[in-house]
Amino acid sequence: MPSLDDLRKRITSVKSTQKITKAMKMVAAAKLRKAQENAEKGRPYSEKMNNVILNLSKSITDKENAPKLLVGTGEEKVHLCIVLTADRGLCGGFNTNIIKKAKSYFEKIISEKKTLKIITVGSKGYDQLKRQYKSYIVENISFKESKNINYFDADKVGKIIIEKFEKNEFDVCAIFYNKFKNVITQIPQEQQIVPLNEDKDDKDDSGNDNDYEFEPDEDEILSNLLPKNISTQIFKAMLENSASEQGSRMTAMDNATRNAGELVDRLTIEYNRSRQAAITKELIEIISGAESL
Amino acid sequence: MSNLFNIDIVNPEQSFLSKDNVFEVVIPAVEGEIGILKDHIPIISFLKPGIIRVFSESEEQNFYVEDGIVEFKDNTLSVLTSSIFDLKDADKNFVSESISSAEAELSKDNIDDQKRFLLNHKVEVLKSISIN
DSSP states (O other): OOOHHHHHHHHHHHHHHHHHHHHHHHHHHHHHHHHHHHHHHHHHHHHHHHHHHHHHHHHOOOOTTSOHHHHOOSOOOEEEEEEEOOSOOOSTTHHHHHHHHHHHHHHHHHHTTOEEEEEEESHHHHHHHHHHHGGGEEEEEOOOSOSSOOHHHHHHHHHHHHHHHHTTOOSEEEEEEEEEOSSSOEEEEEEEEETTOOOOSSOOGGGGGOOOEEESOHHHHHHHHHHHHHHHHHHHHHHHHHHHHHHHHHHHHHHHHHHHHHHHHHHHHHHHHHHHHHHHHHHHHHHHHHHTO | OOOOEEEEEEOSSSEEEEEEEEEEEEEEETTEEEEEOTTOOOEEEEEOSEEEEEEESSOEEEEEESSEEEEEETTEEEEEOSSEEEGGGOOHHHHHHHHHHHHHHHTOSSOOHHHHHHHHHHHHHHHHHHHO
């Protein structure tokens, strides 16, 4: 049985923890709004980019000579995985969910005896993966210094990927990130960016009758466009990720605040009970002492 | 009949400009400037460093772009670019910085002809901005 003093100390400590989690929740809520806005603002760009590429790839008749970034190298021996995570913890299952998704993919690759290469973006992902997959990690990038997500950072990652592709260091590239659905739900995503997977189902062929004029020719435009598309996809993933991170942190901190409240209530009751018990005990001692006289 | 069409300029962070009352846009496409009017046939091209000129009924707007992709379809001109600014808000320091960084890049030996051409062009355009 803890003494009164112990209980009092615990109550104060839980209360101050609660203050911290409450503050973190409010900060996350404010940041979430901004991150969400940014994610929405960034959407038109990636959508338009997708449209243009879709229209272009439709008009490419000669699949054999199409750019390799679009159709792949024809092999799929070496897989490069880009794992995008947060730089900070205390955001619930946010980082763990991405890692989990990525790990199951890694296991599949390894069991198929293919070569695996990992690039981690964000320090939390690196921390969690280095224990098990240290030998596979080829690069570890972190944008802790940049306050806001900007295209420049995404472009850096994109350039690394292109560089590696041109050196034939991988055949297939996939990125892992959390897609922001709403504040409570974030869905870990696995998206293949090289070769480009076309979403055949969501576009009907109505655009086919559009005969575009190309200047210069299709191939040249595509080879100019595809590297940009990679950076764009990474950027989109980073935006979604940051909205998800804040959302996830907000829910996690909200839960923590509520739990702390419950804990304080329980401890207060226990504290009051044992105080009352002590008083009753003393009274009984006094009364029985007086009776024995 | 009106001879106006829509223009959307987007950069990765946000939608930069959206207008529905322009009658001519001149874009610095990679093989030369293209002037686009209403009912132009669908076209896809990409940009070299230069000035996009947007003419609407009431005003003329000029933007500097470094690279990007343009698509014209159904009387909507979409410009996707990662580097763009309005000439009116051009920052003298930024422009001169860009010039010097481009020149530094030019002085390297290991650049190919196409890149050299683009960089030369960029310097030219930027210098013409800083004079104005």
